[in-house]
Amino acid sequence: MKAVILAAGLGYRLKPLTETRPKPMLEIAGKPLLQYVIESLRENQIKDILIVVGYKREVIEDYFEFGDKFNVKIDYVLQEEALGVEDAILKTEEKMKNEEQFLVVHADVLADPELIGRTIKTFKNLDADATISATLVENPQFYGVVVFSEDSKLEYIVEKPKPGESPSNYAVAGVYVFKNIIFDFLRSEKTLDAAIRKLSQKGDVYVSVWEKEWVEIRYPWDILRANRLVLSKMLKGKGSFIAETASIDNGAKIEGPVWISNNVKIRSGSTIKGPCYIGENSYIGNNALIREYVSIGRDVIVGFGVELKNSVIFNGTKIGRLSFIGDSILGENVDVGAGTQTWNVSPRSEPIYMNIEEEKVRVPMEKFGAVIGDNTRISINASILPGKIIGTNVDISPGVIVDRDVPSNTEVYAKQEIVIKSKR
Numbered sequence: 001m002k003a004v005i006l007a008a009g010l011g012y013r014l015k016p017l018t019e020t021r022p023k024p025m026l027e028i029a030g031k032p033l034l035q036y037v038i039e040s041l042r043e044n045q046i047k048d049i050l051i052v053v054g055y056k057r058e059v060i061e062d063y064f065e066f067g068d069k070f071n072v073k074i075d076y077v078l079q080e081e082a083l084g085v086e087d088a089i090l091k092t093e094e095k096m097k098n099e100e101q102f103l104v105v106h107a108d109v110l111a112d113p114e115l116i117g118r119t120i121k122t123f124k125n126l127d128a129d130a131t132i133s134a135t136l137v138e139n140p141q142f143y144g145v146v147v148f149s150e151d152s153k154l155e156y157i158v159e160k161p162k163p164g165e166s167p168s169n170y171a172v173a174g175v176y177v178f179k180n181i182i183f184d185f186l187r188s189e190k191t192l193d194a195a196i197r198k199l200s201q202k203g204d205v206y207v208s209v210w211e212k213e214w215v216e217i218r219y220p221w222d223i224l225r226a227n228r229l230v231l232s233k234m235l236k237g238k239g240s241f242i243a244e245t246a247s248i249d250n251g252a253k254i255e256g257p258v259w260i261s262n263n264v265k266i267r268s269g270s271t272i273k274g275p276c277y278i279g280e281n282s283y284i285g286n287n288a289l290i291r292e293y294v295s296i297g298r299d300v301i302v303g304f305g306v307e308l309k310n311s312v313i314f315n316g317t318k319i320g321r322l323s324f325i326g327d328s329i330l331g332e333n334v335d336v337g338a339g340t341q342t343w344n345v346s347p348r349s350e351p352i353y354m355n356i357e358e359e360k361v362r363v364p365m366e367k368f369g370a371v372i373g374d375n376t377r378i379s380i381n382a383s384i385l386p387g388k389i390i391g392t393n394v395d396i397s398p399g400v401i402v403d404r405d406v407p408s409n410t411e412v413y414a415k416q417e418i419v420i421k422s423k424r
Contacts, residue, residue: 001120001177002099003046005037006088007107008054008079013219013356016373016391016408017331022056024107025063026223028312029230029259029277029295033217034060034107036230038070043113044120046103047072050095052088054079086192093183101179108217109174110226115210116175122152122208123177129203130182130196133173135210139364142218143171144193148207154200157193173210179203219356220371220389221363223329227295227312231275234259240274252284256292279315303338311369320380328369331392337380342369344386352387355405363387373408 011023024034067074123131185195235257251268258274269287279298297315304321320338327344373392391408
């Protein structure tokens with residue numbers, strides 16, 4: 001069976017991180033999301049892969065090329081305009097016309113190998129015309145929701161129901177198997193959901209239920225959820241990996257399972273609490289505290305006394321001494337000045353909201369810090385309030401309290417009034 005990976009989307013909800021890379025190339029624990037998908041396909045003996053590319057296609061094609069380094073065969077098809085999932089699948093028709101059935105997976109889903117295998121097995125065992133994977137979620141308003149009968153036959157799909165109005169808590173999990181006839185329904189219907197619904201009226205469409213952990217990366221907080229899932233699978237119950245070329249001072253402590261890559265330096269007094277990942281050539285200064293579920297990219301510098309918690313730090317970023325980064329995502333080549341703090345709880349413990357595509361969205365997490373784009377410089381002693389988004393190539397002056405989102409290519413400074421008067 002061949003596989004189609006949908007990787008052409010713009011990733012608007014993840015800006016500014018997707019201003020400089022396509023969403024499937026966001027890295028977690030040293031690998032882009034798309035690589036995890038390809039590896040899951042390969043584990044299911046699916047090595048013939050067609051990737052639908054569009055936005056910043058060259059980043060994907062330059063990294064994966066034709067798949068030789070990943071022991072698969074990769075071909076590409078271009079979706080020039082972002083016209084939706086149904087159009088992306090239709091773009092593959094010419095190259096898939098001789099396939100009786102094929103698998104489709106979204107590139108922004110951490111597709112567990114077992115999830116893919118189970119969806120294929122359901123399709124074959126029930127002689128289905130299509131099979132949709134579905135999983136239980138706590139916030140169905142963020143997803144396409146499926147309703148199915150006791151014998152697992154699909155009844156209908158509702159896209160992003162209003163809060164409190166969802167007909168079920170089963171979300172589409174981003175993995176499908178289709179017979180070739182799906183192309184006819186995609187041409188006649190306006191959306192993929194409508195095409196699947198029409199197919200279910202004339203054929204057999206089944207739902208394959210996935211009960212284990214699953215993440216679709218739609219919103220910034222999903223990156224943190226994906227990071228927790230990846231690190232748990234990499235390390236929990238499997239012990240640590242510490243490269244021979246890593247240099248760890250005698251006074252440093254390692255607690256729990258960790259992945260420490262080549263040429264990492266960890267200085268005395270630092271504590272590394274797993275599960276966590278530290279990429280190649282990174283430096284952890286004296287007395288730093290790296291807490292659970294931190295993923296640090298390549299060539300990162302973490303200064304003296306820095307505390308990191310539940311965060312993803314991209315390649316080449318520098319974090320100055322005595323800073324705190326909690327529940328946050330920092331892009332590539334960010335320069336964080338000494339004493340900078342990301343607040344991850346609102347001052348009065350109120351819900352945290354983020355402005356996503358001109359919509360105010362409540363973060364479904366008790367704690368969430370900041371999202372900071374590539375090449376941003378933050379001077380000393382800055383404070384960033386919860387849920388704030390700082391764009392790419394931003395300069396923030398010393399001591400600023402960032403209480404709102406900051407667009408890319410801007411400077412931020414605070415006007416100060418100094419009053420000097422006689423003592424009474």
